[in-house]
Amino acid sequence: MSETWIILGASSSMARNFVRKLAEEGNSLVLTGRDKDDLARLSADCLARGAASCANFPIDARDANSFTPIIKHAGLTEGMLSCAVFIGSMPDQSEIDADPSLIDGVIADSFTGPARFLQLLAPLMEERGGGTVVGVGSVAGDRGRLGNYVYGAAKAGFATYLSGLRNRMGREGVHVMTVKPGPVDTAMTWGLGKQPFMTTPEGVADDILKGMRKKRNIVYTAGIWRLVMFVIRNIPEPIFKKMSI
Amino acid sequence: MRWNEITYSGWGRALQATGEVARPERVHGLTAAAPVPAFGNRRSYGDACTNDGGRAIDMTRLDRVLSFDAETGLVEAEAGMPIGELARLFAPLGWMPTVMPGTGFATIGGCIAMDVHGKNHHIDGSFGAHVTAIKMIVAGKPKTVTPKNKTLFRATVGGLGQTGMILSATLQMKRCEGTGMEVTEQRAENWDEHIALLASSTAPYTVGWLDATAKGRKLGRGIIEEAVSTAVEPQSSPKGASKSVPFNFPRFTLSKAMVSGFNKAYYLRIRDGGQTRIKPLEEFFFPLDKIHNWNRLYGKNGFHQFQCVLPDASLDALKAMVEKIAKSGLASPLAVLKRLGPDASGMMSFPMQGYTLAVDFRESPKARRLIAELNADTLKAGGRIYFAKDSLATAEQAKAMYPDWATWAAEANKADPEHALETDMTRRLGLRSV
Structure with a gap:
């Protein structure tokens, strides 16, 4: 029985690489995003790679009305339901x-929008007694920093939400995994110069799949960021407030 | 689109360029942007893919399959799609790209711009012969170019990206039995035997590896590989076996003694009567792709690849060139000898009926001098050099080797009147100055 994956923000390059791997495994896909033409191209790509089926929906994280048709579609699918959230926005601080x-x-794109969507989807997944939620947050959510603390705050909120959702859905057999990427070589970081411990969209996709297989709760990608953020989280506030990292 | 100033180069790394590069992830916006040269994975060795001091667009993130028909084998893919990826996706379904160059990292856009050839050129012709449509931006407007648009098509295939930015293309793939290749390898003890084996081969895929360090009686010795697609599953999977060269190697890595020792061992690996094995498709077509960044083996100054094709009648001249290379002691282990058929799809396409020779040389003044001589020898023998490899030819040589260049230049200048798509190569060779 094939699994259906709903992807929020499918045309980001991180999502694209993940979605392709799902397609090659023969899953059914529900791709959502804002760029209709780009979704059509991605969906053709997924079908050519072996996706069992592929449906496209427009989505706007700031408009909950756009969620309704997707949730309705999800209700009509058979078999396990899973969902991966890649949406978010990061304007310059x-x-x-x-x-x-x-x-x-920023809060709507990275936190409240996805949270509202997952809240609507949760009962469907619980009813089917399985599936996976992959929520992509960011290392920026681990501590508020000078350079992007609003984005960080939104991602921190989302991470806390996912932690609660894991607590709730785990009881019904649904696995919720939080993914925290460091800098990734995408359009968002193109032009920012060399970033520390940067990974690629393919690397993120591989880490997500590996994490899913191992039923991990929180995945850092690149993996080194678990250690880096452990250190950063443990810098005492009186010192941290004077630092600019 | 976001622009980022970077220093970059072709695969040979000897010629560097600095300029602003954008790497769009969506097609949206590309149509409206001012025209600049586009490049893919930059597997051209020289300066065909660089634009020093100007802007360029990196197409590698536009790499999706747009349609695939399992009945006909027609596939449309975005320009940044690596050709090896198409093989990986569709060989299990019985289709593979009809023409594949020596690296699977070459993109569809690049394969068209260079009208690349494969180990089956003597049978299937060059890449352009299997392109049924090209979607591109010509003079600011989206346009679909098919073989019916005779002049523009023939100017675009092998056209060094000068007629417009290629967005996607439709290719006619070829039936294959599966993901395996039945490869027969046999030794050729000297030049005459090598040429005779290449000439008499009836296999769909044929290539010769040449020990460019062997002299005297052993001159021209090497290994002939012949292959045919097979339904037998290959044993070793290429997946997970890939290695990367982590840093620039020091000079002695490819010193004379090391290279000739390596070549001897490589040659002797083949049993006297030859041997046949089932190899994964990637291993036969893209033998070096498993070692990422292998160009770093040549050190930080990079290297050049010399590749020429000489007509059948000039075989003696080709032998003399191989002798010259062997005597110089400058060659690296990677030398390839191949028979080409008569077909070429574009006005500036490389292939012609005859034999093609490709040899790598680490960057050095001596190597440059030798390559300059070889370029002159090629012209004299009625042959031509390959723009995908070249970094040292002169404008006079290039124009004399490609008799259709003026017709091509007129067409390119019509499609790109502002000369916005010129690259370091077209400027160096004056290819668009009619």
């Missing part, structure tokens, strides 16, 4: 400083 109203959008 300086842009947010200039226009604090941007905060609402």
Whole structure:
């Protein structure tokens, strides 16, 4: 019996690599995103790679109405349901400083939007007694830092939400996995120069699949970030507040 | 699109360029952008894929299959799709790209721009012969070019990216039995035997490895590989076996003694009567792809690859060139000898009926001098050099070797009147200055 995967934010390059691997394993896919043409291309790619089926839906994390048709579609599928969340947005902290109203959008894209969606999907998954939720957060959520603390706050909120969801859904056989990537070589980081311990979208996809197989709860990618963030989280606040890392 | 100033190069790394590069992940926006040269995985050795001081677009993130028909074997893929990836995806379904160059990392866009050839050129012709449509941006407008658009198609295939930015292409793939290749290897003890074996081979895929360090009676010795697609499952899976060269190797790695020792061992590995094995498709077509960044073996100054094709009538001249290379002691282990058929799909396509020779040389003033001589020898013998490899030819040589270049230049200049798509190579060789 094939599994159905719902992907939020499927056209990001991180999602694209993950989705392709799901396609090659013969899963059914529900791809959602904002760029319709790009979704159509991705969906053709997935079908050519062996996806059992592929449906596309537009989604806007800031508009819960866009969730309804996707949830409805999910309800009509058979077999296990799984979901991976790749959406989020990261404007420059300086842009947010200039226009604090941007905060609402960042929180909606990276936290409240996905959380509302998962809240709607959760009963369906519990009913079927299995499946996986992959929530992509960020190492930025592990500690508020000068450079991107609004984005970090949104990702921290999402990580806490996922932790609670894991606590709830684990009882019904649904595995919830939090993924925390460090810098990834994507369009978002292109032009920022060399980043420490940078990984590739393929690397993230591989780490997610490996984490799923091992039923891990929290996955850092690249793996070194688990250690790096352990250190950063444990710097005492009186010292940390003077640092700019 | 976000621009990022980087220093980059072709595969040979001897010629570097610095300029702003964008790497879009979606097609959206590309159509509206001002035209600049596009490159893929930069597996051209020289400066065909660089634009020093100007902008360029890296197409590698546009790498999706847009359609595939399991009945006909027609596949449409974005320009940044590596050709080896198509083989990996579709060989298990009985289809593989009809023409594949020596590296699976070459992208569809690059394969078209160079009209690449494979180990089956003598039978199936070059890459362009199996392209049924190219979607590209010509002079700011999206356009689909098919073989029916005779002039533009023939100017685009092998056209060094000068007629427009290639977005996607439809290819006619070829039936295969599965993911395995039945490969027969046999020794050729000298030049005459080597040529005779290549000439008489009836296999669909044939290639000769040449020991470019062997002299005298052993001159031209090597190994002939002949292969045919097979339904037998190959034993060793290439997956997970890939290695990477982590840093630039020191100079002595490819010193004369090391190379000739390696070549001797490689040659003697084949039993006297030859041997037949089932190899995974990737291992036969892309033998070096398993070692990522193998170009680092040549050290930080990089290397050049010389590749020429000489007509059948000039075999003696080719032998003299091999003699010259062996005497110089500058060759690396990677030398390839192959028979080419008459077919070429573009005005600037490399293949012609005859024999092609490819040899690597580590960058050095001596190597440059030798390659300059070999370029001159090639022209004199009525042959030509391959733009995918070249970094040292002169404008006069290139134009004399490619008799259709003026017709091509006129077509490229019509498609790109602002000369916005020129690369370091087209400027160096003056290919678009009619």
